[in-house]
Amino acid sequence: MNKTDVLIIGAGPTGLFCAHQLGIIGLSCEIVDNLDKAGGQCIELYPDKPIYDIPAVPECTGEELTNNLLKQIKPFNVKFNLNERVEKLKKKQNRWHVKTSGGIEFDVAAIVIAGGVGSFEPRKFSVKECEKFEGKSLLYSIKDKSIFNDKTISIFGGGDSALDWAIELSNTSNVNLIHRRDGFSGAEASVQKVKELNDQGKLNLYTKFQIDSVMGDKKIESVKIKHDEGEIKEIKSDYVLGFFGLIMQLGPILDWGLNIDKKTVKVSTENFETNVNGIFAIGDICSYPGKLKLILSGFHEGALAARGCFKYAKPDEKLRFEFTTTSKAAQERLGVKK
């Protein structure tokens, strides 16, 4: 059981800055995120796109913003629990016990949900019978590529994941790459490589085709694909891979008794506490009159939520408002005191 003052759910900019604010006022925290890295939407959706509305930062990319926030919280040695999704929540006297998908358990005084629009999960095929093969012969990510040796693989998608895996697996497997249009969103060099491999007969490229149905009993035997013009082809396949990027799902948080409306959690703007005492929500996931889904709003919300956590973490102490320019305690925590 990991004991800490506050558990932050979500390692996006809002969660990261909240960790900073907790550190400044002397509270400890750990962060859980379902992605394999910190940064949230900034890293997953637009790492290279410039952001122009961070106060005092005229222009920076999602990746730069994330790296700067990580640098800013470095003095606090915050522990990250990545590739983990929060699952279960239990109240134990005055504290919360939280368990993640990977079985990590936390004992905390307060929880800050900074979950954006939910945790990132792979987008799936819309064809119903795909579900029954999921995780076995139909996959949305690859853990062990050796299972594909000498097999026939049908890969769907036109982004970098689809192209990179098609190129890589064409060395050891019989690869079909199926995409809904002639254009690709992946890197131009990969697109050229795929076209070369197709010309050399080392993989089969089907464009303007989409999945129609999958056939098989216990495992997939073939997949039918449908052309824009209506033509249907059946291609033998041992495995079907779908790479359609990620979508955000609220997940188990829905069952926590929170006041949820349209995928957002209602909060009080005094301290960003939800209707459940000791559970706070900040950033894109919280809603209140006038809410703006801006990173700068998330920073403000995190600063207030951190202070809201204080009375749960240190019920016998009083929190005094201080500035980092003058507070000896804050400077000690930051490791900058001369």
Place this chain on the structure above:
Amino acid sequence: MAKITYHTHDNKIHAIDVQNGLTVMEGAIQNDIPGIDADCGGGMACATCHVYVKEEWLDKLPTKEDGEEDMLDMAFEPKNNSRLSCQLIVSDELDGLEVNIPSKQG
């Protein structure tokens, strides 16, 4: 102001006057029309405001920017008349536009 008609998956028809300058996505969100999630808030980064545009309108709409077709690759059951509604800015020219909202966004 333009009248935009949203056909939702439950076969309901919502004809809404949407102010010029808003997007077709915002028109739906502000009027509680179900089926458009718009997770990223209009940044062309998530494909959860996907709509099917009535065929006769396809040529009358502003052409897609590069990133829109890339995002539509991720959308739920994209078709030739798919657009991201966050990229359709309402103006008088769009008066009468009809869009179908897919059964799901992901």
